[in-house]
Amino acid sequence: MSAAHLPDDVVRARLIPPARVLAAPMAGGPSTPELVAAVVGAGGGGFLAGGMRTAAQVREQVDALRGLLGGGDGSVDGSDAARRWGVNLFVPDAVNTAIPAAARTERARAERRAAVAAYRERLAAEGERAAGGAAAEGAGGAPTLPSPDDVTPDPARERAEFAAMLAAAEEQAWPLVSFTFGLPEPAVFARLAAAGIPAGITVTDADEARSARAHGAAFLVVQGHRAGGHRGTLDPAADPVERELPSVLAQVRAVVGTRVPVVAAGGVGAAAHVRSLLAAGADAVAAGTAFLLTAEAGTSAAHRAGIRRCATGEGFVGPDGAARTVLTRAYTGRWARTLATEFPAAHPDAPAAYPELNALTTGLRADAATAGDLERVHLWAGTQAHAAREAGAADVVAGLTP
């Protein structure tokens, strides 16, 4: 285990709020400084989403959040509320130590590129068919898809962007950092610890928890399969485990012990879920989907419309009124849970290639959102999406507090 660990009580003071409820990071718009500030103000904690943003954009969000929380102790309950937040960072493949060497060979790269090109061809053929039908009705042509070259990430650029985020964390003294999508090398955790910043990471099983601790993770976010949005497996090629979260928490505790701060996430729609996860070994619980319809969230209009349909029972629900969601790689190349739209069903064989597929389908999804065609939009949602409420974030925290 790394000697760079910060004392667990320092980590706990920032990470584990009195309400035991955190606003989970949600990239792509939903996480805003307003959302995190409202949740912190209600006795919770939360993370800004650094994913899909530049370091400069994240710096602005951090400044905005600090402005909303106030510079002082910001105490709402005797603890230091002004420091009960952090920033979540995506770990790009270039700095992800969990990717096996076999996936980094020239041959593996060529195969991946061919799979992306083949997927692009399928999407293009589909777009032409759809545009053919639309043309008969007098509408425009098929959307242009970026080329496989355009969507292939540049490792040097990924490394530079990741370094810019770490520099922002240090210079702005973020209270907490959480990583997802991969495991950075131990030096990254050590560097942040030396700057007084506890850095944790999302894991999805006990093996990942063990590796994360061995690299120096100060806390763990254990994400279950019911979670909305992307699965945070450390190896992007790994298939998701469908074990229920309380059982995963028990296995993680058996590996890391009782002192390491652990946050549980996935499928939280009521205080009863929070209670059961705390009983199963979590110190706090992070909710994402439950906040998507709040006034403070920056959820896009199409995403809001989809979640609202589910929550009102108008669509994306089964006969029992429960959300219908699916895990798919079709939108981005990484497993993610969305409301059960038609697009994943049409592409069950999408290759494991994030961020290429994300870039490939961005235009398609944006066009579909503009056209109000929710079936082709990524409507990230957990299995409790039917319980999402149109309310202030503080009300949602109160409803989830055990």
Ligand SMILES: Cc1cc2nc3c(=O)[nH]c(=O)nc-3n(C[C@H](O)[C@H](O)[C@H](O)COP(=O)(O)O)c2cc1C
């Ligand atoms: C719209 C959306 C975006 C997300 N973006 C991120 C992200 O940027 N980073 C991350 O670690 N997790 C992300 N997640 C996963 C959440 O942090 C969290 O694990 C999940 O929302 C918990 O499950 P729940 O939605 O059922 O509450 C996202 C989830 C959603 C719904």
